[in-house]
Amino acid sequence: MARLIDGKLISTQIKDELKAEVAALKEKGIVPCLAVIQVGNDPASSVYVNNKKKACAYIGIESLAYELEENISQEELLGIIDELNHNDMVNGILVQLPLPKHINEEAVIKAITPKKDVDGFHPETVGNMCIGSKGFLPCTPAGVIQLLKRSNIAIEGKECVVIGRSNIVGKPMALLLLRENGTVTITHSRTKDLKEITKRADILVAAIGKPKFVTADYVKEGAVVIDVGIHRNEDNKLCGDVDFDDVVDKVSAITPVPGGVGPMTIAMLMNNCVETVR
Numbered sequence: 258m259a260r261l262i263d264g265k266l267i268s269t270q271i272k273d274e275l276k277a278e279v280a281a282l283k284e285k286g287i288v289p290c291l292a293v294i295q296v297g298n299d300p301a302s303s304v305y306v307n308n309k310k311k312a313c314a315y316i317g318i319e320s321l322a323y324e325l326e327e328n329i330s331q332e333e334l335l336g337i338i339d340e341l342n343h344n345d346m347v348n349g350i351l352v353q354l355p356l357p358k359h360i361n362e363e364a365v366i367k368a369i370t371p372k373k374d375v376d377g378f379h380p381e382t383v384g385n386m387c388i389g390s391k392g393f394l395p396c397t398p399a400g401v402i403q404l405l406k407r408s409n410i411a412i413e414g415k416e417c418v419v420i421g422r423s424n425i426v427g428k429p430m431a432l433l434l435l436r437e438n439g440t441v442t443i444t445h446s447r448t449k450d451l452k453e454i455t456k457r458a459d460i461l462v463a464a465i466g467k468p469k470f471v472t473a474d475y476v477k478e479g480a481v482v483i484d485v486g487i488h489r490n491e492d493n494k495l496c497g498d499v500d501f502d503d504v505v506d507k508v509s510a511i512t513p514v515p516g517g518v519g520p521m522t523i524a525m526l527m528n529n530c531v532e533t534v535r
């Protein structure tokens with residue numbers, strides 16, 4: 258039976274470290290403040306936004322909620338972002354994605370000043386990550402690196418395979434593993450002989466968006482498997498991109514869903530908020 262990598266526990270440790278750091282900052286009169294913008298009321302987005310507000314409250318980060326009408330124009334939204342960019346009381350700006358179809362996500366991401374880009378999606382932030390300069394790291398892949406490090410799983414010199422090449426997860430995941438001196442392969446929907454590649458992995462990260470896609474025949478005996486996927490199955494239960502029951506006896510360590518990567522994403526967002534005032 259594999260070791261479970263407990264994202265709930267590790268994310269709580271990180272949040273408690275941040276809470277202590279924020280308390281110390283408060284004594285110097287510094288209180289980080291995050292502006293959270295939600296457009297419309299998509300139920301999944303509302304859950305994510307509420308969890309972010311709760312995490313801010315727990316750590317002692319101030320949060321400002323902007324709940325905007327679904328039909329707000331792109332110009333109005335960009336105007337609000339511009340005001341927040343110039344508001345010295347606001348340290349971080351987060352626009353919950355996805356946005357309604359009439360708004361260009363790329364334009365919104367580019368409008369947030371890189372100084373306050375706590376999601377880490379602005380091209381300048383991404384560029385800094387690519388060349389290894391200081392800057393915000395995208396929360397989900399940064400959370401995976403923390404899960405590995407805090408579970409004492411070495412990345413250096415390991416064969417790392419990432420399934421998925423999205424801008425939010427797959428691509429930055431591969432870059433961060435490379436930064437940790439892993440030997441990295443990115444695979445995607447056009448990859449030929451996927452199983453042959455994933456079976457080489459010492460560390461396999463699944464970010465595919467397909468429930469229970471990764472079965473035992475995709476993994477090497479003793480591999481570490483990180484499951485980024487989140488889905489609801491027929492019984493309304495959460496599951497990941499990995500068929501947990503099928504692989505668990507073959508691998509050495511694995512993240513569960515829920516309680517694996519999910520809680521780490523918010524913890525790393527909180528870390529980025531504190532980073533704005535460090």
Ligand code: NAD
Nearest residue numbers: 397421422423426445446464465466485486487518519522
């Ligand atoms: P996406 O749809 O943008 O990207 C999926 C990637 O998987 C693509 O690059 C595609 O090439 C690849 N892919 C699709 N089918 C494939 C196949 N048959 N073989 C190989 N590769 C294939 O999704 P995303 O935004 O990267 O998210 C991936 C998953 O992670 C989703 O389940 C999403 O809900 C979840 N997610 C979780 C968190 C978290 O906090 N835990 C954060 C972001 C995303």
